[in-house]
Amino acid sequence: MQLTHLQRLEAESIHVMREVMAEAERPVMLYSIGKDSSVMLHLALKAFHPSPPPFPLLHVDTGWKFREMIAFRDRRAKALGLNLIVHQNSEGLAKGIGPISHGSEVHTDVMKTQALKQALDAHRFDAAFGGARRDEEKSRAKERVFSFRNEHHRWDPKNQRPEMWRLYNGRVRPGESIRVFPLSNWTELDIWLYIRKESIPIVPLYFAAMRPVVEREGQLIMVDDDRLPLRPGEAPRQRRVRFRTLGCYPLTGAIESDAKDLDGIIREMLLARTSEREGRLIDHDATASMEKKKQEGYF
Amino acid sequence: MRETAAMPVPQAGSAAPTEMAPHLRQQTTHTVLRFLTCGSVDDGKSTLIGRLLYDAKLLFEDQLAALNADSKIHGTQAGDIDFALLVDGLAAEREQGITIDVAYRHFTTDRRKFMVADAPGHEQYTRNMATGASNCELAVILVDARKGVLTQTKRHSYIASLFGIRHFVLAVNKMDLVEYRQAVFTEIEAAYRSFAKQLGVLSITALPISALKGDNVTQVSAAMPWHQGPSLLRHLEEVEVREAADDGPFRLPVQWVNRPNPDFRGFSGTVASGTVRPGEEVVALPSGRTSQVRRIHTFDGDLPTAGPGQAVTLTLADEIDVSRGDVLCASTQPSPTSDQLEAHLLWMIDDDLIPGRQYRLKCATRTVNCVVTELKYAVNINTLEHRAAKKLELNGVGVANLALSERIAFEPFAQNPTLGGFILIDRRSNATAGVGVFDFSLHRADNLVWQTLTVDKDHRAAIKHQRPCVVWLTGLPGSGKSTIANLLESRLHNLHRHTYTLDGDNVRHGLTKDLGFTETDRVENVRRIGETAKLMVDAGLIVIVAFISPYRSDRRMVRRLLDEGEFIEAFVDTPLAVCEDRDPKGLYKKARAGEVPNFTGIDAEYQPPEQPELTLDTVAMSAEQCTQKVLEHLQAAGVLALT
Incomplete structure (x- = not known):
């Protein structure tokens, strides 16, 4: 065995x-x-x-x-x-x-x-x-x-x-x-395979949905509440996005995705060409x- | 590989979460191979891992971008991609261009999942290499084709095998720099195999590769048509690395006693070897208590069986006392227990290991105190030569005898890594000071399973390796009883038997000093000596009694106090005339002069035994011969036998 x-x-x-x-x-x-x-x-x-x-x-x-x-x-x-x-x-x-x-x-x-x-x-x-x-x-x-x-x-x-x-x-x-x-x-x-196998509840933000985002320094930032000051000319746009990791919302970039369920996420994982921490702004502060x-x- | 995996294009809304596509199912049914890569800086170890990841298209774009940037700053490949930077994760490592600590990388192919432990090669980081090796099933030993088998090759192989790796790949790297010549490869392979014989390695696969150029890494090389063999990756995908211990008898070190309520008492732990089913009898070691497994609990419901590596909770049929650190074993094949063991040690802190100092020893889930009683020798980890040593320094390996504060369940490491591997913890700093593997116990009787009954006569006797009894020497005054008693005790003592002699004269100074020589007092005298002898037999001793004890009825009374076979009546048969002639204490003379009343043989009766176990004729035999005769009788009666 x-x-x-x-x-x-x-x-x-x-x-x-x-x-x-x-x-x-x-x-x-x-x-x-x-x-x-x-x-x-x-x-x-x-x-x-x-x-x-x-x-x-x-x-x-x-x-x-x-x-x-x-x-x-x-x-x-x-x-x-x-x-x-x-x-x-x-x-x-x-x-x-x-x-x-x-x-x-x-x-x-x-x-x-x-x-x-x-x-x-x-x-x-x-x-x-x-x-x-x-x-x-x-x-x-x-x-x-x-x-x-x-x-x-x-x-x-x-x-x-x-x-x-x-x-x-x-x-x-x-x-x-x-x-x-x-x-x-x-x-x-x-992690994803196990979540699927065990039906573990997760925050819905991991699944793709229409969410209000702005684009900053190549990152899609979700406007989760009114504390995010919009820059001149910036307007939140509804885009189909999800998150690979979750942190403080102004520091966490979303990715455009159609993965609305676990199979979709896993499929995306298998095809992914970037690592998950790319979406985390804090890791890029310095080498x-x-x-x-x-x-x-x-x- | 991830990219080449046949993957259906997802169609919106087509995949119901309950039906898993074949490629996903495969992902969940993969097994994993954990392997170690070792070699010195220049052997190209990190390059090999980088090459595996790169060729297998398992590097992410952002990782590749970061690698390109890093290569320009710290790289050693003149601006080309320096794969080493991919795995050297610590700032100090990148600055110094060396690997300090083991790093773990993951990748997956169609056939298997892999975890690579990239181990440092420098001798000063041997402890980190040992950490990596202990969690791997296979080692890839890199050798530079231009340099061949070096001291570090031997050191890495020795450390890896010492801590449990049984499968080796000898990767002869940089074949491109020796024009891909077969002779270079075969010579290195032969040298390595000859060296590896002393390691007890299970399997060695030798492969000629070039990590830099990619030959025989993921693809079979066209440059070396003389090599009939798989690529390194193919070999790693296919190699079988089952642990021999998996098939051994059931062992589960108890981690935690699970008591959510008074009705549930479960023993949680990971199965170390073998399998277990409800109804099977288990024994808890070292206590020796037995019970049957009632159920195998998990969060996902009961299991019909549990095997190696599974984390389960067992409930037992009986309420026996089991706690963290105990090992549940198949009762038919319990592990040995010991508190005196020989072990191989690797020392891992700056303070030297010095015999006599106390450490904590953790083996499986049990922690006990431990003293190194003797350092037998140190091993030169570069040459494997032994030398006498008084201490072990950081990264030193040696063989030592250990004394533990308590008996623990253990097995030689080669048989069962879980019960055979241990760490030593510094009592002051709590640092992990050393790691070791048990070789064997220094005891003889370790296979005894200790029952938890009240300690009785048999238990006391068992640890003395003898059967308790009373050798009752009876005979006239001056017949030679005390002389024989003394010789006999001396001979038994030399045989490491536990004895005590009750001599009539000596006893009269204390135990029976209130008694005289009337018939009543003589009876009471014998009774007291009989009861005392009985207590000593109960304590497990061989009791020698040298006592006139003139009356048969008294001696019969003592015989009845003891169990069958425990009373050995030895008649010291010396005629009255001879005794009187010897008269060592001048008592016969006094008795004849009427100064000692009730003197046995003169004016009091002596009743010779009718059926003594032994008759010692002191006229025909010397005292030594008589003693020998008693010893032979004891031997024949099983009194001296080892249990």
């Missing part, structure tokens, strides 16, 4: 989650509402069945997520009866930090990275699940499944703990923590930008 690719990925992710549960004192699952988080949450339901996932979900809300994402988040948490912690950086909020007024770099740092650290510190979480995959980006390709962070949440890429077989070392001293990536070995295609952000505590 040889497991298929997806069966093996599923079993390995469940193994990782159980290992964290058994060894960490205060684990938490970072829930970003996207497709990877949806898969991760589904795997958690499987890993601990018939128990519910024995940890809370944490959503770091930058205040600029698509409205559909927030609605989906609240619906899912309620339907599954999960403990959902929503954290916002109140200082940043008070200062009015946003992607439009301050640019993507400052916004991401204050409202995402700093906010995440605040939440992890406040709850003294010693292990945090994240949905990152190694196929997303070059520095992520180098990261361990159990990624050690010092008391300042910093990652030291040149001095990672060796990770042998499926023997994970989750031991930390007070203040230190482990970021755990159960989806490390999954690819974007695996090795993700590595730098990760060192500073970004997920």
Whole structure:
């Protein structure tokens, strides 16, 4: 009996989650509402069945997520009866930090990275699940499944703990923590195939629909609410688009697509000629930008 | 390949989500091969991976654009595409042009999915290479055709095989630079095979390639018609890499006890080897408790069977105490347990490994304390030569004896990687300090499954490798009982048997010092010694009693206190005249002078045994010969047998 690719990925992710549960004192699952988080949450339901996932979900809300994402988040948490912690950086909020007024770099740092650290510190979480995959980006390709962070949440890429077989070392001293990536070995295609196989609910923004967008620097930006100031001569146009990844709406580019269901998305994936993070403006800020952000505590 | 996959043009609204097109179905039924590439910087390892991805048209446009830009800044190919930049993901790696840590890349063909672990080749990053190797099933070892098998080739092959890789591809690269000559290739192949014999490698496939030009990478090369073989990619698509352990007996290390409510107690874990079905008997190790599997639970419903790699939750028929770290095994073939093991170690932190220092050892889901008791030798990872060593430094490999704080279920790594591989964790920093593989246990009796019954006489005796009994030496005063008792205990002690001697004279100083020599007191005296001997037998000891014990009824009483076969009556048969003649303590003389009343043999009766197990004639035999006779009897009676 040889497991298929997806069966093996599923079993390995469940193994990782159980290992964290058994060894960490205060684990938490970072829930970003996207497709990877949806898969991760589904795997958690499987890993601990018939128990519910024995940890809370944490959503770091930058205040600029698509409205559909927030609605989906609240619906899912309620339907599954999960403990959902929503954290916002109140200082940043008070200062009015946003992607439009301050640019993507400052916004991401204050409202995402700093906010995440605040939440992890406040709850003294010693292990945090994240949905990152190694196929997303070059520095992520180098990261361990159990990624050690010092008391300042910093990652030291040149001095990672060796990770042998499926023997994970989750031991930390007070203040230190482990970021755990159960989806490390999954690819974007695996995620979609698994969502289809398991009928996992996802935010409808992933499916093509007529949406109001403007075109900026070659990116299609959806006008999700009236906070997006329109530039002179700019007018939202209804176009059939969908999103490959979901983040803050002013920073997330849509693609034109007819993929209105999972088969359509998978077909598009198989024919795709660009990687999914192309739609993420923050990765293009500088070479090795993700590595730098990760060192500073970004997920 | 993704592009060449036969793919029907999607028609609007035609695909209902429940019917999967064949190419999608294929995507979900693929198996995966995880392979490692190793070689030094100049061997073209990263170039090979880049070439595989590029030729297989698996690079995205934005990745290709970024690669073109990077190649102009950091590239080593004079502005041409430098594939190495594709996999060296860390800033420091691109700046220094070296691979520091293992990187993972994915690609898919029509036949299989692949995960490539690109491992660093420098000796200082050996621990990162070990990380990559431990999660792969196959290693592609790159050799530069101009240089042949180098020390790093050997080092990479050794580390890869040490941590579990059994399938190797020897990719002789840069064949274009040696005019594609067959002789160069065959010479390197022969040298490598000769070296690899000592690694216990399962299979080696040698291929002549040029990663830069693309020969034999995805397409069979026209430049090397002398090579009858598949391209590298075709070989990777077709190679069989089943784990031998998969077919072994059932093993499931318990990760987590699942208790949603008082009625459900499940044991969650990943099957390490073998299969299990409801109704089958399992034993929890190291405790030794047994039960039957009741159900195999998953989120998607119960399973009729679970096999290697599956993450499941088992419930058992009985409420036995099982917790994280225990290993559930097929009760017919339990794994051994041990707390003293020999292992191969790779050291992975700057602080040296020094025997005597304590670490945490994690094997499967169990963590115990561990001390390296002896470093037997270090292995030169470049030459595989052994040398004496007092410590292991960063990236050093050695063979050591380990003492664990508790017995654990284990198996030699070659038999079962899950129960044979372990990490050592620094107790202060929590760093992963070392990795190791168990070779074998240093105990003899590891296959014993420890039952959880209350510890009884048999258990106590079993760990002493003996059957407890009482050797009851009876005879007249001065007959030689104490002499034989002392010799006998000394001989048994030398045989590592656990003994105790109760000598009449010594006992009278404590246990029976309130007793005199009247008949009543003599009976009580024997009773107390009999009861004491019985407690010692219960403790698992071989008890030697040297005691006149003149009355048959008293000796019979003691015989009845003990179990069948435990009372060995040895009559020290020395005639009164001889005893009186020897008179070692001058007591006969005093008794004859009337100074000692009730002296056995003079004015008190001695009743010789009627059917003693042994009669020791001290006139015909020396004390040593008598002792030998007792030993032979004990041997024959199974008292000394190993259990």
